[in-house]
Amino acid sequence: MADARDVRRLALSLPHVEEIECDGFDFRVGGKGFVWSYPERPPGQRRRLRTDIAVLFVGDESEKQALLLGEPSVFFTTPGYDGWPLVMLRLDEVDVERLAELVTDAWRMRAPAGLAADFDGNR
Numbered sequence: 001m002a003d004a005r006d007v008r009r010l011a012l013s014l015p016h017v018e019e020i021e022c023d024g025f026d027f028r029v030g031g032k033g034f035v036w037s038y039p040e041r042p043p044g045q046r047r048r049l050r051t052d053i054a055v056l057f058v059g060d061e062s063e064k065q066a067l068l069l070g071e072p073s074v075f076f077t078t079p080g081y082d083g084w085p086l087v088m089l090r091l092d093e094v095d096v097e098r099l100a101e102l103v104t105d106a107w108r109m110r111a112p113a114g115l116a117a118d119f120d121g122n123r
Helices: 004-012 061-070 096-110 113-121
Strands: 017-019 026-029 032-040 048-057 086-090
Touching: 004 017, 004 026, 004 032, 004 048, 004 096, 026 096, 032 096, 048 096, 061 086, 096 113
Parallel strands: none
Antiparallel strands: 017 026, 026 032, 032 048, 048 086
């Protein structure tokens, strides 16, 4: 079972990641977000950052749908994310190894091409 501390540790282990100060977690590479806390907005209430749920960049709609349909207990979306290549991940439904793959893939898709190529070449 993974948690917000694991997200932070994994994200910061990747090259050129910047952490945006907030009540949850928010990580970017090359100025582009790749994983952050889910900003839940219950009707009639203020937004609150859920650190038990991560929003992940997934690249495109087909990957998003594959994750949502393949593992509905792990991944979900909301109408506010329609049309965006993002999924929400229930952290307590994945182990740290799987989380590492997901965070690294999200980073790789958002990192500048040269940085991602260097990272992959050094692995």
